[in-house]
Amino acid sequence: MTDVRVAGVGLTRFGSHPERTGRDLFGEAALRAFEDADVDRADVEELNYGNFMGALAEHQGHQAPLMAEAAGVRCPATRYESACASAGVAVREAVRTVAAGDADVVLAGGMERMTNLPTDEVTEGLAIAADDLFEVRAGVTFPGAYALMANAYFDAYGGSREDLAHVAAKNHANAVPNEYAQYREEVSVEEAMDAPPVAEPLHLYDACPITDGASALVLVSEEYAADRDLDASVAVTGTGQGTDRMALGDREHLARTPAADDAADAAYADAGIEADAVDVAEVHDCFTIAEVLALESLGLFEPGEGISAAREGVTTAAGDLPVNLSGGLKAKGHPVGATGGSQIAELTRLLRGDHPNSEHVPDAEVGVAHNAGGTVASAVVHVLEVAE
Numbered sequence: 001m002t003d004v005r006v007a008g009v010g011l012t013r014f015g016s017h018p019e020r021t022g023r024d025l026f027g028e029a030a031l032r033a034f035e036d037a038d039v040d041r042a043d044v045e046e047l048n049y050g051n052f053m054g055a056l057a058e059h060q061g062h063q064a065p066l067m068a069e070a071a072g073v074r075c076p077a078t079r080y081e082s083a084c085a086s087a088g089v090a091v092r093e094a095v096r097t098v099a100a101g102d103a104d105v106v107l108a109g110g111m112e113r114m115t116n117l118p119t120d121e122v123t124e125g126l127a128i129a130a131d132d133l134f135e136v137r138a139g140v141t142f143p144g145a146y147a148l149m150a151n152a153y154f155d156a157y158g159g160s161r162e163d164l165a166h167v168a169a170k171n172h173a174n175a176v177p178n179e180y181a182q183y184r185e186e187v188s189v190e191e192a193m194d195a196p197p198v199a200e201p202l203h204l205y206d207a208c209p210i211t212d213g214a215s216a217l218v219l220v221s222e223e224y225a226a227d228r229d230l231d232a233s234v235a236v237t238g239t240g241q242g243t244d245r246m247a248l249g250d251r252e253h254l255a256r257t258p259a260a261d262d263a264a265d266a267a268y269a270d271a272g273i274e275a276d277a278v279d280v281a282e283v284h285d286c287f288t289i290a291e292v293l294a295l296e297s298l299g300l301f302e303p304g305e306g307i308s309a310a311r312e313g314v315t316t317a318a319g320d321l322p323v324n325l326s327g328g329l330k331a332k333g334h335p336v337g338a339t340g341g342s343q344i345a346e347l348t349r350l351l352r353g354d355h356p357n358s359e360h361v362p363d364a365e366v367g368v369a370h371n372a373g374g375t376v377a378s379a380v381v382h383v384l385e386v387a388e
C-alpha cells in the first residue's frame, strides 16, 4: 500500500448558475485542480466522477466521457452514484486505486446542476434517493424525512429548535470569508428561529439550499509526488463506507446513523487513529440535525451530546473542535453530486493553511470528512492528515 496525497484541489463558486452547463462547471473545477497540483493532465490514469441527478437536470445520464473531455483527460472515466454521497464514493474509489498501486494519478470529484429546475421538481428528483415504493409515494421528501429524524432525536435525548438554530448561525458565519460559498451573509440565531417553516421542526435556515457547482481533486501516489517534487503536504490516510436500511420505517432508531458509524470506524481503523485525534471536521449538514447526527457517528460527541455543541461554542470557529469551517452544505451550498469532493478540497485547504478560515485551526494535523447519501442510507468518511 502506498500513501495517497492530495496534489491539488479545484472548486467552482457554489450557487445559482442556471445558464452554465455541467461540463462547463466540471471543466472549471478540474482546471483549478490541475493548476493547484502542477500535474500534467496526460498523467491522469482514471477519472472518478460523482453525479446524482444529471438525467433529470440535463437529460444526460452518461456523463463521465463528457466530463473527461471537459477536464482534458483521456483515460477510463466512470460515473459514481450514491445520492448525495456520490462524490464521496468517487473519491473513496480513487483513494483505493492509488493506495493499491493501480494508478499514480487519479482525478476525482463531481458536479451537480439543480437551479435550472423549479424547487418542486428538485424536491421530487431528490426524493428518488429515499425508498420509493414504501415511503416516497406516501409523501416523504428529504425535508420531511430529516424532520422525522430531528423529532426522534428530541424525543430520545432532548434538545430544541434553538439548538439547531445555533448550528445554522455557526455555519453561515463560517461561510462569510469563503469565496466558493453560495451564501456569504451572517444569519443570527433569532433570524433562524423566525424563518418560515419547511417541515417542523426544520425552518428555512435549517435546510441546505439548492445549488449548482463542481469539485475536483488530483490524487497522486507518494512516489509520484516525491519524483516530481510536488507540494502535496496533505495525505488521505483513511477511508470507510457504510450502508443502512433504506426505509426509515425499517430502522431501529431514527436518531442514529449506523451507516456513518460503520464508515467512521473503518476510516479511523484505516488511518490508525481514534476519534480524539481529530482537530477539524467537515460534515454533511444537509439539514442542521444532520450535523448533530454526524458528530455523534464520528465519535466526536456521545449520543445526545452533539445537539449542544454549537450552542456551547465547541464546534464554532473559535471552539476546540471547529466543524464546517467552509460554511458546510448549509451555507456553502450542496450541489449533491459534488459535495463529497468539495468537503475534501476544503479540508485540504484548511490543513495546508491556505483557506480563509485556516487561522482558526493553525495547528490542525488531522481532519475528517463525512458525506451522507439519502437519509444516511449510505455514508463515506475520509481521514486527512498533514504529512511530513
Ligand SMILES: CC(=O)SCCNC(=O)CCNC(=O)[C@H](O)C(C)(C)COP(=O)(O)OP(=O)(O)OC[C@H]1O[C@@H](n2cnc3c(N)ncnc32)[C@H](O)[C@@H]1OP(=O)(O)O
Pocket: 084, 119, 123, 126, 142, 143, 183, 198, 204, 205, 207, 208, 209, 210, 286, 330, 334, 336, 372, 373, 374, 375, 376
Ligand atoms: C442527504 C442529503 O443531502 S438530502 C438534502 C438534499 N437537498 C435538499 O433537500 C434541498 C433542501 N432545500 C430546499 O429544498 C430549498 O432550499 C427550500 C425548500 C428550503 C427553500 O426553497 P424555496 O422555498 O424555493 O426558496 P426560494 O428559492 O424561493 O428562496 C427564498 C429565499 O430564501 C433563500 N434561500 C433559499 N433556500 C435557502 C437555504 N436553504 N438557506 C438559506 N437561504 C435560502 C433564497 O436565496 C431566497 O432569498 P431572497 O428572497 O433574498 O432571494
